[in-house]
Amino acid sequence: MTGAIAMPSPAESAISSTSRAWLFRVYLTEARYELRKQLRIPAFMIPTIGFPIMFYVLFGILVHFGPSNSHLVATYTLATYGAFGVISIALFALGVGVAVERGQGWLAVKRASPMPLPAYFVAKYLTTLAISLMLMLLICAVGAVFGHVRLSPGHWITLIVTETLGAIPFCAMGLAIGYLAGPNSAAAIVNIIYMPMAFFSGLFIPVEMLPRFLQGVAVALPPYHLARLALEAVGIEPASHALGHVAALLGFGILFTAIAVIAYRRDEGRTYG
Amino acid sequence: MNASTPIAQLLSVSKKYDDKFALRDISLDFGPGGVTALLGPNGAGKTTTVKLLLGLAAPTSGTVTLFGQNPRDVASRRRSGAMLQVGRVPETLHVREHVDLFRSYYPSPMAADEVFAAAGLIGLEDRKFGDLSGGEKQRVLFALAICGNPEILFLDEPTLGFDVEARRSFWEQIRGFVSRGRTVLLTTHYLEEADALADRIVVIDHGSVIADGTPTEIKQRVSSRKIRCTTSLNEEDLRAIPGVAELRFDRGNAELVVTDAEGVARELLFNDASLSNLEISGVQLEEAFLALTHAQEAA
Numbered sequence: 001m002t003g004a005i006a007m008p009s010p011a012e013s014a015i016s017s018t019s020r021a022w023l024f025r026v027y028l029t030e031a032r033y034e035l036r037k038q039l040r041i042p043a044f045m046i047p048t049i050g051f052p053i054m055f056y057v058l059f060g061i062l063v064h065f066g067p068s069n070s071h072l073v074a075t076y077t078l079a080t081y082g083a084f085g086v087i088s089i090a091l092f093a094l095g096v097g098v099a100v101e102r103g104q105g106w107l108a109v110k111r112a113s114p115m116p117l118p119a120y121f122v123a124k125y126l127t128t129l130a131i132s133l134m135l136m137l138l139i140c141a142v143g144a145v146f147g148h149v150r151l152s153p154g155h156w157i158t159l160i161v162t163e164t165l166g167a168i169p170f171c172a173m174g175l176a177i178g179y180l181a182g183p184n185s186a187a188a189i190v191n192i193i194y195m196p197m198a199f200f201s202g203l204f205i206p207v208e209m210l211p212r213f214l215q216g217v218a219v220a221l222p223p224y225h226l227a228r229l230a231l232e233a234v235g236i237e238p239a240s241h242a243l244g245h246v247a248a249l250l251g252f253g254i255l256f257t258a259i260a261v262i263a264y265r266r267d268e269g270r271t272y273g
Numbered sequence: 274m275n276a277s278t279p280i281a282q283l284l285s286v287s288k289k290y291d292d293k294f295a296l297r298d299i300s301l302d303f304g305p306g307g308v309t310a311l312l313g314p315n316g317a318g319k320t321t322t323v324k325l326l327l328g329l330a331a332p333t334s335g336t337v338t339l340f341g342q343n344p345r346d347v348a349s350r351r352r353s354g355a356m357l358q359v360g361r362v363p364e365t366l367h368v369r370e371h372v373d374l375f376r377s378y379y380p381s382p383m384a385a386d387e388v389f390a391a392a393g394l395i396g397l398e399d400r401k402f403g404d405l406s407g408g409e410k411q412r413v414l415f416a417l418a419i420c421g422n423p424e425i426l427f428l429d430e431p432t433l434g435f436d437v438e439a440r441r442s443f444w445e446q447i448r449g450f451v452s453r454g455r456t457v458l459l460t461t462h463y464l465e466e467a468d469a470l471a472d473r474i475v476v477i478d479h480g481s482v483i484a485d486g487t488p489t490e491i492k493q494r495v496s497s498r499k500i501r502c503t504t505s506l507n508e509e510d511l512r513a514i515p516g517v518a519e520l521r522f523d524r525g526n527a528e529l530v531v532t533d534a535e536g537v538a539r540e541l542l543f544n545d546a547s548l549s550n551l552e553i554s555g556v557q558l559e560e561a562f563l564a565l566t567h568a569q570e571a572a
Contacts, residue, residue, distance in 0.1 A: 030374065036365075105357060108357055109359050
């Protein structure tokens with residue numbers, strides 16, 4: 001009898017399942033248009049997709065073209081420039097995007113509508129992942145064709161999946177920046193933070209070539225851990241440290257999410273309080 | 274909800290940003306039905322009022338309700354639409370896509386074609402937002418505000434920066450929506466716009482309501498004029514003249530904001546035979562508001 005009371009009536013469950021289906025469609029529509037919106041911005045696509053591929057071709061393939069170990073360099077740099085690329089997408093598409101939409105009043109227009117707020121953030125994350133995946137497919141194709149990178153299917157898949165999902169903690173970092181920075185300063189702030197961070201994490205030149213004291217700094221930087229995971233995925237680094245790097249990325253992800261939540265609450269208090 | 278229950282309500286609402294009052298203890302009811310214009314100079318508290326009613330800001334004290342509920346509830350947001358002042362709208366989406374996305378937020382939205390027609394966007398559906406003119410962009414924002422078929426529509430300075438022609442054509446769109454019998458709350462600092470669209474005008478300044486009435490009533494009250502003259506009368510004499518709302522001296526000239534220009538001029542000429550350089554002119558809306566505020570304080 002109590003079981004019967006707890007059971008929702010057929011009509012109720014029909015309503016909740018249609019509203020769940022409806023909500024799912026709202027999230028999907030939001031994500032679809034967010035992706036479309038980003039893909040159509042040349043000023044975004046050229047630096048975030050173009051630069052990593054260009055850097056990879058110049059410094060990973062052309063500079064070392066010829067010597068017998070050139071495909072090894074091309075494999076190593078495929079992992080590091082791939083990491084560089086997906087992180088740029090997270091910080092620019094998501095981070096700068098949120099800062100601009102928040103600061104220029106567009107987010108307020110959306111919030112005045114019945115849009116479920118999580119849909120906005122989910123759409124940004126999914127868009128970052130989708131563009132990251134596109135970048136990885138492209139840069140891997142460039143590596144295979146022009147850099148003679150040869151990997152087993154398992155290694156290719158592990159590399160692409162690692163880098164794509166590796167964007168997630170950087171989405172949180174982007175979100176934190178998006179809520180802390182103003183609409184005009186966000187891009188500059190991302191560049192100021194990201195370029196040195198990428199360098200000291202060994203995304204441009206291998207960490208091993210940096211002075212010893214800087215190698216210690218690298219461990220404290222989140223891109224270092226993504227780059228290491230990617231190098232393990234292509235079989236250059238032994239996979240023995242994978243768990244540690246995953247844990248580090250998870251930790252950074254939680255830290256940045258916490259900062260983003262604090263910044264969001266502060267903004268809510270100031271803007272909507 | 275019966276017909277006399279207001280759709281949107283502010284009860285003894287004050288709003289402070291840092292230490293400054295944006296609104297001081299205002300109480301207002303809106304709807305059902307009718308177009309109310311919140312009229313006032315920049316910084317009067319118009320946008321703050323709209324933000325409070327949309328749940329985009331919380332009152333420092335007092336209560337704000339929309340459909341008898343907290344304005345932040347999704348349920349009330351599904352029944353309202355808003356056109357806000359926005360610095361930048363994503364430019365790479367097409368008009369149709371923007372409308373489609375906002376329609377997806379509402380359980381029973383207006384048909385897309387109906388939205389385009391109502392907002393005057395026919396023929397522009399497949400244009401990128403960034404390629405539109407200023408007036409067309411505002412019409413898209415209007416389309417996003419009405420696409421959920423809202424019972425109450427908020428329009429915050431909808432024609433700011435428009436030229437006269439664009440403003441008049443946009444008014445037609447607003448009138449079209451009003452004819453559906455919906456409640457509209459619009460803010461403006463153009464008396465002409467309030468007069469053209471609203472059946473009720475609420476004048477606010479420095480966060481307080483200083484007048485609330487029909488356009489005819491309000492126009493009478495803000496029909497102040499300005500008198501400038503060189504006179505030997507002193508401040509006390511001038512203030513004693515009935516109809517003088519405001520007085521200041523500027524390089525030896527007296528400047529008076531008056532509610533009864535003819536009467537005051539007659540009095541001035543009668544009392545000061547040496548009076549010269551008499552000039553009577555209309556006042557800017559802002560000065561008219563000031564006159565209203567002062568009249569309020571004197572009362």
